[in-house]
Amino acid sequence: MPRSYFDDVRRLHLFAKMSQDSFDTLMRGSYVQNFPPQIDMIHEGETSDFLHVVLSGAVELYSSWSNRETTMAIVRPISTFILAATIKNAPYLMSARTVEKSRIALIPSQDVRAAFDDDSDFARAIVTELAQCYRAVVKSQKDIKLRTSLERLANYIVRQHVREGGANEFDLPFEKRTLSSLLGMTPENLSRAFKNLVPYGVTVDGRRIRIEDLNILKAFAKPDPLIDDRAS
Amino acid sequence: MPRSYFDDVRRLHLFAKMSQDSFDTLMRGSYVQNFPPQIDMIHEGETSDFLHVVLSGAVELYSSWSNRETTMAIVRPISTFILAATIKNAPYLMSARTVEKSRIALIPSQDVRAAFDDDSDFARAIVTELAQCYRAVVKSQKDIKLRTSLERLANYIVRQHVREGGANEFDLPFEKRTLSSLLGMTPENLSRAFKNLVPYGVTVDGRRIRIEDLNILKAFAKPDPLIDDRAS
DNA sequence: CGCTATGTTGATCCATATCAATAAGTGTGG
DNA sequence: CCACACTTATTGATATGGATCAACATAGCG
Numbered sequence: 001m002p003r004s005y006f007d008d009v010r011r012l013h014l015f016a017k018m019s020q021d022s023f024d025t026l027m028r029g030s031y032v033q034n035f036p037p038q039i040d041m042i043h044e045g046e047t048s049d050f051l052h053v054v055l056s057g058a059v060e061l062y063s064s065w066s067n068r069e070t071t072m073a074i075v076r077p078i079s080t081f082i083l084a085a086t087i088k089n090a091p092y093l094m095s096a097r098t099v100e101k102s103r104i105a106l107i108p109s110q111d112v113r114a115a116f117d118d119d120s121d122f123a124r125a126i127v128t129e130l131a132q133c134y135r136a137v138v139k140s141q142k143d144i145k146l147r148t149s150l151e152r153l154a155n156y157i158v159r160q161h162v163r164e165g166g167a168n169e170f171d172l173p174f175e176k177r178t179l180s181s182l183l184g185m186t187p188e189n190l191s192r193a194f195k196n197l198v199p200y201g202v203t204v205d206g207r208r209i210r211i212e213d214l215n216i217l218k219a220f221a222k223p224d225p226l227i228d229d230r231a232s
Numbered sequence: 233m234p235r236s237y238f239d240d241v242r243r244l245h246l247f248a249k250m251s252q253d254s255f256d257t258l259m260r261g262s263y264v265q266n267f268p269p270q271i272d273m274i275h276e277g278e279t280s281d282f283l284h285v286v287l288s289g290a291v292e293l294y295s296s297w298s299n300r301e302t303t304m305a306i307v308r309p310i311s312t313f314i315l316a317a318t319i320k321n322a323p324y325l326m327s328a329r330t331v332e333k334s335r336i337a338l339i340p341s342q343d344v345r346a347a348f349d350d351d352s353d354f355a356r357a358i359v360t361e362l363a364q365c366y367r368a369v370v371k372s373q374k375d376i377k378l379r380t381s382l383e384r385l386a387n388y389i390v391r392q393h394v395r396e397g398g399a400n401e402f403d404l405p406f407e408k409r410t411l412s413s414l415l416g417m418t419p420e421n422l423s424r425a426f427k428n429l430v431p432y433g434v435t436v437d438g439r440r441i442r443i444e445d446l447n448i449l450k451a452f453a454k455p456d457p458l459i460d461d462r463a464s
Numbered sequence: 465c466g467c468t469a470t471g472t473t474g475a476t477c478c479a480t481a482t483c484a485a486t487a488a489g490t491g492t493g494g
Numbered sequence: 495c496c497a498c499a500c501t502t503a504t505t506g507a508t509a510t511g512g513a514t515c516a517a518c519a520t521a522g523c524g
Contacts, residue, residue, distance in 0.1 A: 044458055045458055063374045063377075063378065063458075064378070065374065065378040065379065065454075065456055065459060066378070066379075066454055068378050069378075070374070070377040070378055072370070072373065072374070072377075083363075084362075084363040084366045084367050084370075085367075087359055087360070087363045088360065088363045088364070088367070088464070090367070090464045091458065091464070093367055093370045093371065093374070093458050094370065116356070116359070117356070120352030120355060120356075123352060123355045123356050123359060124348070124349070124352075124355050126359050127319055127348070127355060127358050127359050127362060128319070128320065130316075130359060130362040130363055130366055131315075131316040131319045131320045131362055132320070133366055134316045134362055134365055134366040134369065135316050135317075135320070135322070135325055137366065137369040137370055137373060138304070138316075138325045138326065138369055139325065140373065141304065141369060141372065141373055141376070142295045142297065142302070142304070142325070144373070144376060144377065145295075145302040145304075145376065145416050146295065146296070146297040146298070146300050146301075146302055147297065147298075148511075148512095149511080149512070150511090175470070175471090176470080176471065177469095177470065177471080184377050185512070185513090186512075186513060186514080187470080187471070187472090188471090188472080188473085188512090188513075188514080188515095189511085189512055189513075190471095191471065191472055191473075192472090192473085192512090195472095206471095206520095206521085222297075222298055224297055226276055226277055226295075226323065226325050227297060232320070232322045232323070380479075380480095381479080381480075382479090407502070407503095408502075408503065409501095409502065409503080417480075417481090418480075418481060418482080419502080419503070419504090420480090420481075420482080420483095420503090420504080420505085421479085421480055421481075422503095423503065423504055423505075424480090424504090424505090427504095438488095438489085438503095465524100466523105466524095467522100467523090467524085468521100468522090468523085468524100469520100469521090469522080469523095470519100470520080470521075470522085471518105471519080471520070471521085472517100472518080472519070472520085473516100473517085473518080473519090474515105474516085474517085474518100475514100475515085475516085475517105476513100476514080476515080476516105477512105477513080477514070477515095478511105478512090478513075478514090479510100479511090479512085479513085480509105480510085480511080480512095481508100481509080481510075481511085482507100482508080482509070482510090483506105483507085483508080483509090484505100484506085484507085484508100485504100485505085485506085485507105486503100486504080486505080486506100487502100487503080487504070487505090488501105488502080488503070488504085489500100489501085489502070489503085490499100490500085490501075490502090491498105491499090491500085491501095492497100492498085492499085492500100493496105493497095493498090493499105494495105494496090494497085494498100
């Protein structure tokens with residue numbers, strides 16, 4: 001693996017405190033791969049051969065059942081995905097495809113499990129990472145079960161506004177169809193939902209989102225740290 | 233803490249491999265409490281003071297937002313809850329109340345975090361536990377996003393049938409209103425959903441569920457190991 | 465520059481929520 | 495042990511959020 005990617009991975013919270021020895025061993029069996037957009041990388045039900053790290057681009061995690069499909073999450077750099085499956089040596093619960101051109105580091109699962117057994121600092125880092133992932137899904141679950149689709153969209157826009165550093169104008173980071181699936185609705189419904197947010201000062205032009213008045217939007221969205229906060 | 237509860241906790245996968253020293257230290261600050269039914273034990277947003285272990289009875293994890301409330305999970309003996317909040321020293325994302333009379337062990341969060349730092353076997357056990365929890369929520373998320381309420385109920389019954397050791401007649405383990413919230417529907421809708429399962433050979437009398445023909449039910453429910461399997 | 469996928473809009477349908485009334489349990493105190 | 499009170503469950507009527515189907519517009523992309 002080229003030194004530069006190597007450093008990117010090392011900088012990850014998950015690998016930061018790991019011993020140099022364990023890290024080197026881990027990297028020796030790893031490699032980096034470039035994927036074009038919309039490429040399926042893994043499919044749910046398969047066994048976990050590699051821990052994946054998104055170095056650049058974006059990856060969509062999605063699931064299917066009975067001819068239906070839903071987007072579970074979008075993973076952006078620099079972070080890992082399917083850590084739980086890797087640790088438990090269990091089949092993937094979700095499939096993954098690239099959203100855009102992406103660079104992915106692949107670390108053999110058995111090496112990760114070995115490092116996990118050998119290096120207790122690494123084991124501890126995994127705990128923190130997993131706890132984070134767990135809390136993220138719980139938040140998402142609350143979002144879905146407690147809010148209407150319009151409320152979910154409004155809160156998504158507020159979150160995105162925060163993530164964009166408080167800009168009141170920004171682009172959606174992926175296609176609307178993906179967003180609709182992520183938010184648990186149909187593309188048609190999303191289109192109409194955007195219309196329904198106009199009274200709350202949100203206008204849309206293509207991928208461009210503009211928030212006229214954040215307070216009005218927030219008054220409707222009622223963002224909650226226990227659902228909408230990224231970290232913690 | 234009385235010796236008997238002590239052993240129950242020790243038997244938990246989470247504590248089984250922990251050093252005797254760490255375990256003793258952990259138990260020294262812990263205690264067991266009895267709760268009547270329908271008692272709120274913790275509330276979301278509070279900071280995590282104790283890791284909770286359900287020794288007997290049952291605990292409902294639920295969340296609220298904007299005057300709405302939903303059941304997130306039911307925790308049965310012997311297992312822990314709010315482990316992630318304890319580890320991250322972050323506020324609870326869910327509230328907890330007893331479903332029935334319950335005995336709960338309370339282990340001070342800071343002791344858990346200390347043990348986690350000192351005892352790498354314990355740290356590793358936590359990883360497995362957390363990975364399990366994470367996968368459980370992901371499955372629940374898939375259940376909600378990919379299935380209709382009728383399909384969710386059908387699959388719940390199939391899962392319960394399995395959990396009851398394959399019995400085709402069993403009692404619901406809690407009130408129907410709780411089940412409806414767990415499945416993401418209203419009590420009225422659940423009532424009607426049960427009616428709609430009659431053609432698939434499911435009859436209900438009070439809490440008693442009877443499956444006439446498992447194959448017919450399964451043909452409709454289409455249970456999927458990546459959604460419905462308890463373990464793995 | 466034209467093809468194909470994405471997005472929008474309209475019409476309609478369906479699942480589920482809500483509101484309201486009644487029935488059936490369940491627990492409590494006399 | 496029964497009667498009352500209160501909660502839970504059922505049933506019916508209606509409303510509504512969201513899905514589906516269909517047509518058209520638009521925008522990327524080769």
